[in-house]
Amino acid sequence: MDLDGLTQLMEAMRPRLHRYCTRMIGSPFEGEDIVQDALASAVAAFPVTGEIERPESWLLRIAxxxxxxxLRRRKRHGLEPLDDLLPEPVDHSAHADARVVATASLAAxxxxxxxxxxxxxLVDVLGYSLTETAHILGVSVPAVKAGLHRGRxxxxELVDAPANPPPPLASVDRERLRAYADRFNARDFDALRDLLxxxxxxxxxSRTRLRGRKDVSVYFTRYQQVHGCRLIPGWAENYPALLACDPEIAATPVAYIILLDWADDHIVSIRDFRHASYVMASLTTRLD
Structure with missing residues (x-):
């Protein structure tokens, strides 16, 4: 596999890597950050890896x-050694477990x-075998069986627990999002540029990163050519967000989301998932 082959593999694997990292870290947005780090690590490691026998497993192990x-940086959990587990009986209720996993929240x-x-x-969400999972994680098959049983x-136990709904948007966040959405929907992009x-x-x-008001202003120029997109204030997971309705991207009510960060009355960060619609598969949204 050459560098072009690696690029094609990363593009094809990106949605799968995101599903994995999102559930490992508990956030679709942080999961995307981890995917970007993993892909950068894969590119950096590629020239010195030699022949890669299982490219997909190699990429998943990097992720x-x-x-x-x-997880270590966040110090959210004390990590136990992956190999230091005793085998336990395997849970055979796979069909019921598939439904449980499908309905489990990221927090679970x-x-x-x-x-x-x-x-x-790896097994219940992405469909890998026990042997493939053990290879990706660098552990024994009995360790995977034990982890799978206990995790299921x-x-x-957790999936039926009631979820706490996010609190209503703070008035300042609601006003900012609504004003942004109103100007965007009216195609008043000059007014939005003034907020930067x-x-x-x-x-x-998954496309590009820009910095500085002059360069970021081009972002709105491109949106001037997109006529079917409308924005609605709402929630994405526990984040205030702009929910984009765009039939060119997806026929679903919410095609993708945009996150904004503010300092005083100016926008300091825009994170737009228009070209990363795979994120929606792991995302819960609602109108405010």
Missing amino acids: HNAALDA FLHLSVIERSSVV VRLR SEEVRLDLV
């Missing part, structure tokens, strides 16, 4: 290690240990 690094996965979480996601049991700070950062996820 797994990036997720572990992120965070109650699982790392080996439980990674085993459940724990998820069954001088050092504003744009992350057009």
